[in-house]
Each structure stands twice: as structure tokens, then as C-alpha cells.
Amino acid sequence: MIGREEIEISEDKVADVFYAGDAPLNEASLYKLKSGPALAICFRLLNTDVHFVSLVRRILYETIYPPRDEAHDSESPWSPKTAFDRYKSYSPCKEEIWQHRKEEKVERKAGNLISLLPSREAIIEAIEASKNEKEQRKLQLLKTGNLEALAALNEKSDLNLATLASELSVVRLVLRLFVTLCNMEEEEEFVIDENEYFPPPGLLIPGFYAPPNDIAKTNGLAVLFPKLVRERVTPNPEFLPPHVLVLLEINKRYKAIETIAPYKHAIINMGIFEALSPYHSVHIAYTVKQFDTLDISSLNLDKLRLAFMMSMEVDVPLLHLMDLNPVFVSRDCATGEEECAAMFPVNYADDYDQFEDFN
The missing domain is CATH 1.10.287 (Helix Hairpins)
Structure with missing residues (x-):
């Protein structure tokens, strides 16, 4: 642990702290966040070969931990479950x-x-x-x-x-x-104020939150630990890592999500478009889940493409997508930057969780 801060989270700061994240920001969780100081912790991983975001998410959200006492039954609060499930709660009445x-x-x-x-x-x-x-x-x-x-x-x-x-x-x-x-x-x-506000009962209140991707992690560090970032990070000349555009046929959407899920940290942006080329496209949906809720009777399925803006800092994720025979891949990172900019504007998905397919 290299950083520890107790912070007061205001309404304005919520959007900054949880940008590009997947925290359940409902009435109850926001009320809890703003009711007192929150503890922010910054860890450093010495093994640079391990992807830190994926490691932390697996430890907190996926790994099943045994109960503290083997005598506890399945209904015990310490029965086998993930750390997230163990420390979550629900808003009381x-x-x-x-x-x-x-x-x-x-x-x-x-x-x-x-x-x-x-x-x-x-x-x-x-x-x-x-x-x-x-x-x-x-x-x-x-x-x-x-x-x-x-x-x-x-x-x-x-x-x-x-x-x-x-x-x-x-x-x-x-x-x-x-x-x-x-x-x-x-x-x-004891005086009861009937006009006092309380969140609706039964809403999920997480015990903690960890960023789900590199964008959310980088943003959280910059907002919560600006001094640490200034001391340890030399800004790159480019804001985004080298990247390329990958387009797949819409009927491969489920296989594509399954294939790229272990490497979701390499996805900068994604979405579903009606596109003949990167420069002639119409946005349809941010995610596969959102697309599946739409009425597609008026759409031309032959023109629909699942698009990924892929980081090329590591080429393994792209190689896995290549196994699906995409209909289009940028020939190099310089061209990919222009093609991605044509499909994904700067404010793309600011109001939608474009990574919900991996939750």
C-alpha cells in the first residue's frame, strides 16, 4: 500500500471518481457514500508482468473464500462466497x-x-x-x-x-x-422526523469498489491520488495507447465477447454500428446486451458490425480476435487512430457503461 486517503465524496465528485466504472450507483449507495468519509487505498504491484486491474477484480469479485469457521452452515454470513458478496449490504427501511x-x-x-x-x-x-x-x-x-x-x-x-x-x-x-x-x-x-429522506429499502450497497478496466483505474488514481501520480508518472506524449479498429459480423457477437473477456483491459471502446467502412457508420448500440433489447426488424443485419477499439500495447488480445476472421482490421496503429476517431468520438459512452457485457 502506497496511498491511503479518507475523502468526502460530493455529488459533483461521484462522476469523476467512478468514471468508466461499474459501481452500482443507486440512491442507497450514493446516500451512503455522501453520509461520511470514504476510505481510498492505492496499492502498488511490483510484478509488472501481471495485469493489476484483472488481478484485483479476480481477488475481490470472483474468488470464492471458505467460511471462517467450518462449523458454520450454508446460511451463515461466513458461508463460502466472494469478498464482494460477503461485505455488501442492502438499504434498510x-x-x-x-x-x-x-x-x-x-x-x-x-x-x-x-x-x-x-x-x-x-x-x-x-x-x-x-x-x-x-x-x-x-x-x-x-x-x-x-x-x-x-x-x-x-x-x-x-x-x-x-x-x-x-x-x-x-x-x-x-x-x-x-x-x-x-x-x-x-x-x-425519541423524536421521529417523518420528512427525513431515506433511500428506498432493498437497494444494493457495495462494501467496496475496484476499477474494472485501465481507463477507470487511471481516472481514479488521478482524482483520488493526484500527488502520487505526479511523483511517479511521466505523461506520455499521446493520451491514448497505440490502437487499431476491429470490425466483426454481428452474428459473431457472443463468441467475440466470450473470446475477448479475459483481455477486456485491452478494449478502449466498443459498440455496434451499421457500417460499410469506418468513415461511413451509424451507431446502433454500446453493448451486446443493449443491442439484444432493440427491435432490429428495420435494420440490415448484413451491414451490422461489432466494433472494438483495441490497445496495441500487448498484441495477444488482437490475435484472439483474429481467430474469429474479422471483416476489417486497421493495417497499422497510425491508420487505426484515424479510423477509431471516425467511429468513437471523444465523449463516446460518457453516459453508458460500454463494458456491461463483461460484468
Whole structure:
């Protein structure tokens, strides 16, 4: 870990932090994010041969972890599941929130009272000290033969011990009475604001989020850890890595998604177009999932293409797509830059998760 920040996330900052990501930004998760500081952690992977984004996503979202205790059954909160499933929660209803607030108020009052009263340990120590003092005094009186003083000491010490024991019982009784009274008072004094906003119940609230692709990761680092980025990163002369355009027939869409899924980090942009060439295209859908929901009766399926804007920092992803016999591939990165720019404008998919096919 090379960076750790507690951040306040405002409405304006949400779009910046989660740009190109797949976090479920519903009413409940946004409400939770803005209700207090969020912890942002930056890790560094020393093995540069491993793709960091894929590794972290696999650890947090895909790996099934065994329960902490083998005795737990399948219904236990610690039954085998992914880290994401283990730490996610769902938005409670307003009655549950009010009840939780009542209980917190009672606990605070009880804690304040306990801090003012002598502790159980202090009373026990006092009793033991009194016993030891009594025994030492007895030995001295026996050595001197003062039997009258010895009898008086026995009577006095017994009274002191009885007083200390009584104090211990009183402490316990007072605490029990206090908790009972607090519960009764809360029912009468706790004010409920019916106009207070709460998110709808039952919405998913993730326990954490990790970027799903290099674009989201790079953006998150720049927004959350700008100092670390400035200290460690030398800006490239080009904003995007070298890239090419790949077009496949629409009937190969499912096979293409399955093939490229292990290398999704190499996809800069993707979409479905009606295209005779990169320079004569009409956008139809951002993803295969979105395309499958459309009425395609008016479309010419022979002209539909699944387009990928592929990074060429590593050529393995492109080689896998080549096995599907694409109808078009840029001849080099210089040409690919122009062809991709013709199909994918700068603001492409700003308002849509174009990587939902891989979720």
C-alpha cells in the first residue's frame, strides 16, 4: 500500500471518481457514500508482468473464500462466497434506521454513566487490599498478645468488607435499572422526523469498489491520488495507447465477447454500428446486451458490425480476435487512430457503461 486517503465524496465528485466504472450507483449507495468519509487505498504491484486491474477484480469479485469457521452452515454470513458478496449490504427501511438510532442513544447514555461510577475491578481490588491489610494487622496483634485489639479488628474489618460488597451490588443494580429506564424513556423522548429522506429499502450497497478496466483505474488514481501520480508518472506524449479498429459480423457477437473477456483491459471502446467502412457508420448500440433489447426488424443485419477499439500495447488480445476472421482490421496503429476517431468520438459512452457485457 502506497496511498491511503479518507475523502468526502460530493455529488459533483461521484462522476469523476467512478468514471468508466461499474459501481452500482443507486440512491442507497450514493446516500451512503455522501453520509461520511470514504476510505481510498492505492496499492502498488511490483510484478509488472501481471495485469493489476484483472488481478484485483479476480481477488475481490470472483474468488470464492471458505467460511471462517467450518462449523458454520450454508446460511451463515461466513458461508463460502466472494469478498464482494460477503461485505455488501442492502438499504434498510426507515423503521430499522430509527430503531438503530434509539439503541445507539441508549448505549451512549449507559457509557456515560459507567464512566462516572466505580468500576467492578476497582471494588474487587479494594476488597482484596482490605483483606491483606487485615491479615497483616492480625499477625502484629498476635505477636504482641493484644487479644482485645484483635477482636475489635475482626469486627471492624468484617463491616468494611460488607460495605464494599454492598457497593458492588449497588453498582450492578444501578446499571440494570439505568438501561431499563433508558429504554422506557426512549419510547417517549425519541423524536421521529417523518420528512427525513431515506433511500428506498432493498437497494444494493457495495462494501467496496475496484476499477474494472485501465481507463477507470487511471481516472481514479488521478482524482483520488493526484500527488502520487505526479511523483511517479511521466505523461506520455499521446493520451491514448497505440490502437487499431476491429470490425466483426454481428452474428459473431457472443463468441467475440466470450473470446475477448479475459483481455477486456485491452478494449478502449466498443459498440455496434451499421457500417460499410469506418468513415461511413451509424451507431446502433454500446453493448451486446443493449443491442439484444432493440427491435432490429428495420435494420440490415448484413451491414451490422461489432466494433472494438483495441490497445496495441500487448498484441495477444488482437490475435484472439483474429481467430474469429474479422471483416476489417486497421493495417497499422497510425491508420487505426484515424479510423477509431471516425467511429468513437471523444465523449463516446460518457453516459453508458460500454463494458456491461463483461460484468
